[in-house]
Each structure stands twice: as structure tokens, then as C-alpha cells.
Amino acid sequence: MVKSKKTETDHINITKDLLLSSILPNVDFDGWSSTAFDQAIVDSGVERSLAHQAAPRGAIDLAVAFHKKGDELMKNGYQPENFSKLKYSEKVRELVKSRIQVSKAHKEAVRKGMSLFTLPPNINEGGQLIWNTSDVIWNILGDTSTDSNWYTKRTTLSAVYSSTVLFWLGDESDEATDTWNFLDRRIKNVMEIEKAKAKIKKTSFGQSVFNLLKLFQKPSDDHKSDFPGYNG
Template identity: 80%
Template structure:
């Protein structure tokens, strides 16, 4: 049996996972701080040159990696489930649920992360992470919109996701049932807004207003780098 040779990317991924596993226990108490980061470097045993490559800015780079890891776990969960019989709104809800459940054992790290990305110097990057999560959900569900709907779908879902995470952080109900009920209500509200928007579009006033917004187009691949959710 021939073993595949590990690439540099493989080594970086393993090292990043080690750093994340080492910092998470300390984040609960110390936040995504320089102290927690320095201790994680010691505990992980990752070579310092590799640490600088993975997290040149320190703890905030690991906080970003933690969020992206949650997105990966969401997608892994999605591939394990059968979404065939679900309504479209139920698929959206289930993906958000999977994304939140990906952080079930690290609620404190999520809470500290929200505080970190609420700081003025980090708020743009935090917004990009949430936008990218929403973008990933819509793309997973096969969204083909290219006009203003591309923006409104992701903006609305980002708001729903953020509100649900905030509710979940304070939820102590069994199996977070209150959170899922909250999410269900938010999704229903969005669906009602979409129905109302469709009715308005049929009026002459609505056609006039929405024709302006339809001039907006989904950003092309070559221009995504500066758009929310496409940094890095």
C-alpha cells in the first residue's frame, strides 16, 4: 500500500488544528488574548516559524480559524443528512442549526469571539466571516441569483444567523429547544417579508422601485476579494 506524501498544506492544517485545540480551553477564561495565544503555542508544541505562518497576528487569526472550522463542520454535517424531503425554508433552518451546533462544546469561545469582533478595529472582519457563512449556506442550497437578490438573501440570512447565535448564547433550555423555536420564528418572518415583497413587485410602484435595485449585480469572481465574506 502506497502512502500519499503529505503536502505543506497538510502540515499547516495539522498545526493549525493543534493550535486551536490548545487555545480553546484557555479562551473560556482569558478570551482570544495574547496570553491565551502564547500558552497555546507552548502547549501545542508547534514550531514557532510555523506559528508565525499560521497566525501572524496572534490570537485573532486563531479566532478566524475557529469560525471557519465551524463552517467546515456545518458542511460535514450537511453531507451526512438527507435534505431531500425538507422545504426550502427548513433547509435554511437546518443549516443554521448545524452551524450553531458545530460550536456546542465551545460556547465560551463563541461568546469571547463576538466580543473580539465587536471591537472597532475588528468589526469589518467579523462581518465578513458572518457574510461568508451566509454565502456558504445559500451556495450549498443552489442559489443562482445574480441581481439584487444575491445581496438581500445574504444580508437577511446574516442578520438571522447573528440574532440566533446571540439568543443561543443565553439559552439554557434542554437541547437548546428555545433557540430552535426562536430560529423558526425568524425564518417565518423572513418568508412573510418575501411574500409581501413579491406582492409589492407586482404593483406599478413596486416595479419602479425594484427596477433600480435590480441594477445591482452579484460581484464577479475577480472582484470578490474586497467584498464582505471574500477576504483571504
């Protein structure tokens, strides 16, 4: 069997993975900083020029890669057969829990990342990462909405996910029990809102509002370049 040659993109991705693995131990002490990035170059043995090619912005590019790696691990760990008997809200709950758990070995890196992406220059990118996580979860669950529901589902889940992560960062309970209870309460709140929306839809005013919302459509692949969660 002939092995395919690695492309430049492959080499860049391999380099970024090496740098990410090397920076994580230093993030606990130095955060996602230039100091941590420089040490990652030394520890990984990657040439400095190649390191800056893989991560032009330095540590912040590795912080982005760290978050996206968590999304990938959650997606790869999804087993449909384990979800077949769950209610829809329970499926969402388990995926949010899974997404947080894949990062539990690097809790401090998550904490430092939250601080990094709340800084004014990075806040938009931080929002995009959270939106993308929500988008991945809904896509895993086979969401087919194309109207305003596409937006509201991801907006609502982004709020649930981000608030749960913040709670988890301060949670010292055994097996993060308090965090999962917090998550249950947030999802219950969302379900109550959905029930209220269903009642409003039955009124003439509600029908008018929701008919207007139908004008909002899921963005096409050709018009996503500035949209949260876009990876093009």
C-alpha cells in the same frame, strides 16, 4: 501508491489546527488573547516561529480559523437526502441550527469570539465571517441568483444567523429549545417580508424599484477582493 509530499501550505494548516485545538481550553478563561495563544504554543509543542508563521496575528487568526472550521463542519455534515422533503425555509432553518450545534461543545469560545469581533478594529472581519457563513448555507442549497437577490438573501440570513447565535449564548433551556423557537420566529418574519415584497412587485412603483435593483449583480470572482466573505 506514492504519497504526495506536503506543501508549505499543508504544514501551515496542520500547525494552525494544532494551535486551534490547544487554544480552545484556554479561551474559556483567557479569551482569544495573547496569553491564551502563548499557552497554546506551549501545549501544542509547536515552535514559536512556526506558530507565528501559521497565525501572524496570534489568537485572532485562530478565532477566524475556529469560525471557518464551524462552517466546514456544517458543510461536511450536510446530507441532501435528509432535506429532500423539507420546504426551502425549513432547509435554511436546519442548516442554521446545524451551524450552531457544531460549536455547542465550545460555547464559551463562541461567546468570547463574539466579543472579540465586536471591537472596532475587528468588526469588519467579524461581519465578513458571518456573511461567509450565510454564503456557505446558500451555496449548499444551490442558490443560483446573480442579481440583487444574491445580496438580499445573504444580508437577511446574516441577520437571522447572528441574532440566533446571540440568543443561543444566553439560552439555558433543555436542548436549546428556546433558541430553535426563536429561530423559527425569525424565519417566519423573513417569510412575511418576502410575501410583502411579492405584493409590492405587482404595483407599478414596485416594478420600477425592482427593475432598478436588477442592475446590482453578484460580484464576479475577479472583483471580490474587498467583498464580505471573500477568501482569496
